[in-house]
Amino acid sequence: MAGINSSQNRENPFKQNWFVTAIWLLVICYVVYSFNAMGLSWERFNEGLGHASNLLGRMVPPNFSRWSLLMSGLIESLEIAVISSICGIFISLFLGLFAARNMMPSWISTPVRTLIALCRTFHPVIIAILFVKSVGFGALAGILTLVVASVGFIAKLFAEAIEEISLKQVEAIRATGAGFTSIILFSVMPQVFSRFIGFSTYQLDSNLRNSTMVGIVGAGGLGGTLFSAFQRFDYDFVAAILIIIIALIMFGEFLSNIVRSIFR
């Protein structure tokens, strides 16, 4: 019966992972250090909670009386999102193709990849500031900002999608004597098109979100209205704007789900 009683010196299946434990210890040390370094304290937080209830009290009921101002901001945000998404996707189609290493020689793809990475590095708000300085306040700065942001994001994804295609179809089309444009249209695009649609609808969503934000630095849209409402302490109007923004984004997600199911 020795086989049954041998459980004494069996290894514990749930043994302590020292590496993970060390990481957790480090995290705790870091939290203590950073709370001290930044001067965060419980009193400060507690004091804020009183303000929070005050703020929330002033937010309800949301004030929709300045309906026309809200609508004009909303429409401008929508226009910025639509124009910048379409321009951004159009530019990204070409840049993505040029950045794909299996389609292009490296002397084309490397500079294009660097350009795309550069577009992605800075937060849209920083790009918006630079554009507001160069083209003035208004929707144009917002559009240019979101075009740059879209290029940085989807051109990279397009390039990665093109790099993952099967080259057999490309060879088959090339064997028929097709030119470069036909190879792209009939062998590359059919393989990546549904993924492109997925990326594009995602980008449309995120442009919709960002178009409500770039206004904070003066680049047009609902963000400017929101920021000035905050500065004038019109918290009931702020609540109305926030509700409209959330509704707009949910509507956008609903629409992009429909588009995705059509192109599946």
Added chain:
Amino acid sequence: MNTIDHHWQRFTLKQKLSRYAVYLVLVIAFVQSIQSVEVIPEFLLDAPEQMADMFSRMWPIDFAYYPVAVHDAMVETLNIATLGTLITLIFAIPLALMNASNIVNSAWCHWISRFFLVSSRSVNSLVWALLFVSIFGPGVIAGVLAIAFRSIGFVGKLLGEAIEEVNMGSIEALKATGASWMSILLKGYWPQVLPAFFSIVLFRWDINVRESAVLGLVGAGGIGVVLDDSMNLFQWDRVAMSLLAIFVIVILAEIVVVNIRKRLI
């Protein structure tokens, strides 16, 4: 039946029509937006000149400004991003558990958690920062909470999806031994979710470093405050210094994350 003459089509008529409808709607929306958006053409023509002017003012980058103000602000930015990511976990993990259908099997819980996750994601981090600045006053605490609340949706959604993909075999084995609810979570789910968990958190940290760099524009601490101040004073050489610092930090953060993820996965 003669199959040779059969004309093959990739899509049915309905698919084609709905696709063309999408294209049509897009073109109409684009044309409509172009016509009604308020763009002043003179400003667009003027843009290259203005940009050249801006970059010429930026050019001799004010490196002497780095030890004066930029360094401390950069450290603060990194702290905001890291602490914000850690605080997110307190809210995101319970919401992720509620959102995973193999842990909580109730439609009500799913709707509640999804509501919180979606509203966290819909409100931009700058808007969260505005809210928290008006609650806690300008400063680091508003930045940390803005980053934390913005990240809940992202971390919670991805973590919930990772939990749903867990292999249920070991969970059932644990259940069969009569393990308690807590030990099933800790010894069954947790080890399987661990790699996904770390890569989600690192990914979000990378995004948060970028986002915390701009929170200062609305007064929520970090390098953005320095950037805003020098911009309001038209000290473009200092603006260039801050931008360079942000650029370097963002690149470094990305390199760190990519390397750690390579080790983990």
